Amino acid sequence: MHPHERLPPLPRTWWLKHRYFIVYMLREATVLPLLFFAVCLLAGLIALLRGEASWMNWLAFMGSAPVLLINGLALAASLYHAWTFFQLFPRVMPLRIAGHPLPHQAVVAAQWAGVAVVTLISLWLFVGGAR
Amino acid sequence: MSTKSIRIKRYLPEQADEAFWQRYEVPVDDSTSLLDALNLVKEELDSSLSYRWSCRMAICGSCGVMVNGIPKLGCKTFLRDYPDEVRIEPLAHFPVQRDLVVDMEIFLQHLAAVKPWLIDEASNAAEPNRQTPAQLARYKQFANCINCGLCYSACPQFGLNPEFLGPAAIALAHRYNLDSRDHGKAQRMPELNRHEGVWSCTFVGFCSEVCPKHVDPAAAVNQGKVESAKHTLIALFRG
Amino acid sequence: MSDKPSRRQAFDEPLWWGLFSAGGVCFAVFVPAAILCLALLAPLGVVPLDAERARSMLFGLPGLLFVGAVVCLPLFHAAHRIRHGCFDLRLGRDGRNKWLTYGSAALLSAAALTGVLIGMLR
Numbered sequence: 202m203h204p205h206e207r208l209p210p211l212p213r214t215w216w217l218k219h220r221y222f223i224v225y226m227l228r229e230a231t232v233l234p235l236l237f238f239a240v241c242l243l244a245g246l247i248a249l250l251r252g253e254a255s256w257m258n259w260l261a262f263m264g265s266a267p268v269l270l271i272n273g274l275a276l277a278a279s280l281y282h283a284w285t286f287f288q289l290f291p292r293v294m295p296l297r298i299a300g301h302p303l304p305h306q307a308v309v310a311a312q313w314a315g316v317a318v319v320t321l322i323s324l325w326l327f328v329g330g331a332r
Numbered sequence: 333m334s335t336k337s338i339r340i341k342r343y344l345p346e347q348a349d350e351a352f353w354q355r356y357e358v359p360v361d362d363s364t365s366l367l368d369a370l371n372l373v374k375e376e377l378d379s380s381l382s383y384r385w386s387c388r389m390a391i392c393g394s395c396g397v398m399v400n401g402i403p404k405l406g407c408k409t410f411l412r413d414y415p416d417e418v419r420i421e422p423l424a425h426f427p428v429q430r431d432l433v434v435d436m437e438i439f440l441q442h443l444a445a446v447k448p449w450l451i452d453e454a455s456n457a458a459e460p461n462r463q464t465p466a467q468l469a470r471y472k473q474f475a476n477c478i479n480c481g482l483c484y485s486a487c488p489q490f491g492l493n494p495e496f497l498g499p500a501a502i503a504l505a506h507r508y509n510l511d512s513r514d515h516g517k518a519q520r521m522p523e524l525n526r527h528e529g530v531w532s533c534t535f536v537g538f539c540s541e542v543c544p545k546h547v548d549p550a551a552a553v554n555q556g557k558v559e560s561a562k563h564t565l566i567a568l569f570r571g
Numbered sequence: 572m573s574d575k576p577s578r579r580q581a582f583d584e585p586l587w588w589g590l591f592s593a594g595g596v597c598f599a600v601f602v603p604a605a606i607l608c609l610a611l612l613a614p615l616g617v618v619p620l621d622a623e624r625a626r627s628m629l630f631g632l633p634g635l636l637f638v639g640a641v642v643c644l645p646l647f648h649a650a651h652r653i654r655h656g657c658f659d660l661r662l663g664r665d666g667r668n669k670w671l672t673y674g675s676a677a678l679l680s681a682a683a684l685t686g687v688l689i690g691m692l693r
Contacts, residue, residue, distance in 0.1 A: 208427055211491045213660050219401060222488065225536045229656050232649035235598060238606055239642050239649070243679060245609070246638075246686040249625055256622040264614035272610035276603060283599035289535060292551035293558065300466055316600050323604035330628075331618045492658065522580060531584040534655045561585035568582070 231282040234275035241272065287312040336360045336411055338369060340381065341421040343428050351428070354378075360411045366420070367395050367406035370432075383432035390544055393480030396423050397432050403482035403542045424485040425494070439481050442497045445523050446505035451516025467512040474507035474552050476545040483539035483549050489532050496532040497523065499539035499549035506552040509559065521563045530556040587651055587673060594648025597640045605641045630690035638687050643680035650676035 216222035241263065248259035262268060291308040335357045343351040356377055358369045367385055374381050386392040388407045395406035398421040400414070411418065426434035455461065483499035484490045490498045497505075505524055509517045524530050533553045540550040613620040628634060650672035657668045 208425070208494070210661070211425075211488065215488060215491065216659065219538075221538050221541065222536070225538075226656075226659075229534075229652050229659070232598075232652045235602065235645055236649045236653075238602070238610060239646050239679070241610065242605075242638075242642055243683050243686075245625075246629065246683060246690075249622060249629065250686060250690055253622050256625065260614055260620070263610060264616075269611065269614065272606055276606040276611070279598055279602045279606060282595070283603070286595050286599045289537075289554070292548065293554040295551075295555070312599070316603060319600050320604040320607065323608055327608040327612070328618050330624070331620070488659065492661070522578070525580045526578065527581045527584065529581070531581050531588070534659070557585075557588055561589065564580070564582055564585045567580075 228282065228285050231278035234271055234278045235282075237271050238275040241268070283313075283316060333359050333361050336369075336414075336418070338366075338373075338411075338418045338420060340373075340432070341419075342381070342431050343422070344380070345430065362410075362412050364411050365407050366397070366399065366404070366409040366411060366418075369411060370395075370406060370420075381432075382430045391478060393478035396480045396482050396485070397421065398424055398485065403485035405480060405482070405544045408544050423481060425487070425491040426481070426485070436481055438494050439479075439484055439498065439500070442501040443479065443504065446497065446501050446520050447516055448501070448504035448508055450508065450511065450514050451519060452513060453515070455513075461513045463512055470512075471507045471510035474503050474510070474547055474549075477504055477507070477547050477549075478545055480544065482542045482544060486538040486542040488536055488538075489534060493528065493532060495528045497526075497529050499533075499553060500547075502530055502533075502556050503547055503549035503552035506556050506559070521560065524556050525560050525564060530554075530560050533557070583669075587647075587669075590644065590647035591651035594644035594646070594651075597644045598648050601640045602645055605637075626690065629687060630693070634690075635684065635687050638683045642683045643676075646676040646679055647673070 216226045245256075245259050245263070248255040263272070287309045288305070290312065291303070291305045296303045296308065337355055337357050339353050339355050341351050342354045356373045358364075358372050358377070360369065365388075367388060370381070370383050370385070374383075383395070383397070383406070385395040385406065387394075390405055390408045393405070396403060397406055398404070398419075399409055400417075400419050401421075403423060420432065422428045422432045422434045426436055426439070429435050450461075452461075477500055479500060481500065487496075487499055490496050502524060505520045508514045509520060530553055533550075535550055535554055537550045540548045543549060608618070609620075612618045629637070654665070654668050654672040657663055657672075658665055662668075663671075
């Protein structure tokens, strides 16, 4: 018998036993509100194809308190995901310039700068084009 | 000199089927390591206690145990850092043989599977194998592994599926794949390309937190995913 | 519970991981702005968004790229994490979970892209 067949399987609650694993599960769970937001967008697309009235209904649905709350959570989740993801990136793809490794902090800062630029351009296009 | 109480999870298969907790009061000062304390218990309080140790200086990698649920080397853990209770258990995810001694056979199998040594059939053993500092720098960090197995106890993916090659084996495979003197990558990649190779990892990252030699195995495993992806793509194009 | 170990090469995993990584970048870089504009500012009426403007923004090449970056790739990112989350919680078998998660992501992505194309052809 293989020695490992004597080990009982890990209990489903293994991740509750240590703060580090809870934080890991939180990172993995950021995709749940993301999924909600993506399905909302898909619903919006279908509403837009169905016509004016459907689109207004969709906007009202998006403006209801529970939906606003979950999408607010999705925004927080996306920023938390970004915080974890940006730190992992330089470890998975260590970048070198002229043989010297780039400091991790610089790579993380550059990625946050990317988020800031994308968000500002989006706001400029979205708010600016509204009139 | 003060005393400190440590609780040790005991397992004596000839006496009982179940493990049990035993408390020991050991005299400690600021320089007492956990390994010192275990030696003290063994020599003066209870000679029946079993545990592994050798070098006392974090190089042999044999004194790994769980300290308050976190894998640590006994020799590199100091009781002064634990003002409250200290719970000592055998390394997680391995079958316990006796007290703090675990069966690491599966880890050794995974290690051997990735051939963690220089493979160079064409080399002339009489010639020195030259390497520049820049070539050394590419893999040096991953060469510090002492095979202590702490990362396996920290890895939930290994806990969930013991067939997962695991952090240390993949980090060592990556270390040799990055070595300019090595030509064994083609032999190692088929192991890494498996589901139980690099692809079982979800970058929990705890392996790198507990590594006593700062190898960062999580980074090595995930760099291994990039390598495996490249290798698979090339294999697909070649047919 | 865990699938039997094999010598088999995981030819599919680089694809899932590539989609997961690309989706992770989109989730971090593009999704915050998208949530801010479409799920908070527009429904709250801070920035009015009538159907005509929504159509002009979405039904075109920029809209197609937007859907790819904010819906499709993040869906594959989510699918990958949900699949591994199921394994972590020991729910179901990994082989079937792969079909369910990546299959759903593919179906929803196809639906979203088709929707934009229908809007463009009208």
